[in-house]
Amino acid sequence: MSNPASEPHTPQGLLIDTTRCIGCGACSLACAERNGLPVPDTARRDADLSDRAFTVVRAQGGRFVRRLCMHCDEPTCASVCLVGAFRKTAGGPVVYDESRCIGCRYCMQACPFTVPRYEWDKVLPRVRKCDLCAPRLAEGRPTACAAACPTGATRFGPRDALLAEARARIAAEPGRYLPQVYGAVEAGGTSVLLISDVSFAALGYPDDLPHEALPALTWRVMSQVPRFAVTAGVFLAGVYWITNRREEVAAEQGRPAPGDGPDAGREAP
């Protein structure tokens, strides 16, 4: 795990320009080398991410397009993980601490980009995914994939600068690009940005993601839990007190207990 002290302090990221990708696969080869993964078959154009491939280049929608962890600004995986095995670092990478993971796979179920992969063949498996080369970033070097890319289709830099560059490229050649930087706002913004001349849906990226960070959807409910617990507790205690008192009074007066209807046992959900 990278030393937090030497992590870059401005969020870094990647800009992927699908119009520049020639499908050479150098990014996936470099990724495999950096992560000690088996050498990928770069001739395959339909490869999927796996526990042995943290990035792949696919031919889809008439373009070569990379697939990798998007490194969300507010990661869903980090939000759902009950033991806090995922963490968004200040420098951009969303990193995974395998020593905490208990293998519930909620991250895999919840990731809006279906990125995390599991070591299904192992008896004691880990979740595997791209870590944006966090240790390399800590040494001030770019990600392996960006270092290997011969066309600048994958570019590394501070996210702000990349976003500005993406917008500049689009503005300079409006006919060449769709007027959208994917990842600028999708799922609340991601460290990995894409620009393209074909729709992102055609490239296999989900195009219906909310522009709000997904963890907010749960947090809106979760943050109410303490207040709800207290309110419900007080309410129920109140009900108990009232019904109990009614019974005591009834007993004193020698009447049968009131409120003994079948619907009395409901409370508002």
Place this chain on the structure above:
Amino acid sequence: MTATTWRELPAAVRSQVAVARRWGFWGTLAAAFVAIGAVATVQRFALGLGRTTNLTDHFPWGLWIGLDFLGIGLAAAGFTIVASVHIFHVHRFEPIVRPALLTAFIGYVLVMVVLVVDLGRPDRFWHALFMWNPHSVMFEITWCLILYSTVLAFEFAPVALQRFGITAPLPLLRKIALPFILAGVVLSTLHQSSFGSLYLIVPGRLHPLWYSPLLPVLFFMSCLAAGLSTVVFLCLHVTRYGRRRLPVAVLPDLAKVVAVVLALYGLVRLQDLADRGVLRAGTLGSYEGLMFAGEFLIGVVAPLAVLALPRARRQRAGLYAASTLVLMGFAANRMNTVVTGLESWPHTTYFPSWQEIAISLGIAALGCTLFALAARYFGVIPEGADDPGQGSAEQAALPAGLPLPRRRHFALLALIPTALLVASLYATSVLEETAETGQSPPPPAPPVDLARGLAAFEFPRDVTFERGDGSPGAVTFRHLSHVDARAPECASCHAAGFSLLGRERGGPAPAAGVMHDDRQCGRCHDAAQDCGFCHAG
């Protein structure tokens, strides 16, 4: 079992085994399920999840998670009945507090067992206690499960203690009971709805027929109906054989509550779907639409139709039918949320492996067995103790209005789930077939326009190797001489041993002879000739 070992067993175990022996068909069946489940469990732990389940990267949660959802929902009676009796003082339901508590306790313990079986790292389940992430719904659920199980243990403790003849702590337990009861109800409300909240974060992945911002509310309402139906069902079942008596007369009342809750749930569900514009012909005609229709008709419309008839509410057959329908519809709803609703994106199909099914059935059978044994052992359902001498227990338990059902009613009831199972199996196999035929041959990748990429192509920089011992001169490798800029290709060297990253930190000189050999430069060059061709520096 030989006679000697039989006698050596403690009396308690012996009496239970004796009970199990009396069980006959159902007992044997349960034992078989548990045994097969045990074999599957051993396999799961020995071989890992990948080899024993049909879970995949695209479908990481399957039958077991569905089973957890089911178990928790069915155990909801524990808190609803406790709340009605102890907080709202509806004393009429008092006799079913114990069965409800027992159902809940067994349900929760088994759900935790299933959760551990499902964990990729079961050896680390305890991390959940010490590593906190309060943003995770799973975190809240875990803590609610643990705390509520503790509460249930406390609530059930008096029953167990009485059975063992320990009465000393009873007054104390009674005194501290109220906070536990309140905590139990609050905790249950929280986590029952949180099971729905688990999916709030997947708006893009879960089909809109099941994804809703109201998921927590819907989950809570449906678990109320399902939990109460479980109690109705179990009470009817346990009293069928006559030895146990329960004031079955409360069941029609319970059924009325079920009807009210169910009707409310149905309204909220439909209203929510309509508000979000999901109730369109296109959606309803799809596979998901059919599954939704099935779930809703079986679990809401049909039981409401049955319960709407006062006559049916007062008959065992009617109650049986209604509660069974509610439970089936509930199961369908949870399974649809966990499986059907998640099959469309990313496009995938899932059908559990035999181990997943066997472990699920085994756990379910274990639950039923535990309930039956515990119900008898702890006297959860009184055996005519409170009003002796009233003739046979069966007669005392059943008011005249509750005639026994006929055999064919059961046959009919059994038909419905069987038909459903067959239908869903068929649907899955058809889907899988189309998915397979749709995948092979893989769709030919459309021609990719490379012009812009090639225009941007730059040769990677030259690499000057560090000189090894006795090297005749520095060698510079130029991509310019090796890569065709019109059709760049990298794998022939970089997938075959040449490092892309090795030179970054000016790594050590290559080991003697390595660069010459026929796996590296020597693959294409004749290193024995013209040393200066390479050693030019």
